[in-house]
Amino acid sequence: TTGASSNSDSSTTVEATEDNPDGGCHIYRYGYYRAEISVVEGILEVNIIQMTSIQMTESQAENSLVDFVVTCQGSLPTDVCTVVSDPTCQVSKSVVCDPIVVTDECLLTIRRGFEEPGTYCINITLGDDTSQALASALISVNGGEST
DSSP: OOEEEEOSSTTOEEEEEEEOSSSSOOEEEEEEOOOOOOOOOOEEEEEEEEEEEEOOOGGGTTSEEEEEEEEEEESOOSEEEEEEEOTTSOSEEEEEEEEOOOOSSSEEEEEEEESSOEEEEEEEEEEOSSOEEEEEEEEEEETTEEO
16 A cells, blocks of 8 residues: 545545556556455354164165264254264265255254274264364264164
């Protein structure tokens, strides 16, 4: 900014700005500048409140299914991503993202499959256009049963 002066309206400032794109050419711009800021609440908190193993018949036992009941505070999410990692949460084994429709209260059930028994780190991320929030848990899957 090369200079600023006020006009009769004390809430508006007239500024002269100078761009020097190539070192030799000068462009001067004069005018009134205005900006609007929108504050959005966003998704404030995510909690995994329940993990339930889905009982399956022996013919369906190639994958262990677990339902995760998740709640959140703040704005309503539009998508959910689940990252399944090793027990240290360092090595990702799978990532699944899905769009969701939550209309009234942020309470949803997410079903995920596990190919083999073991202990896993689960990261569930809820997101919308302006924010994301994450909840993590360790889960032990034993051939169709989880704890």
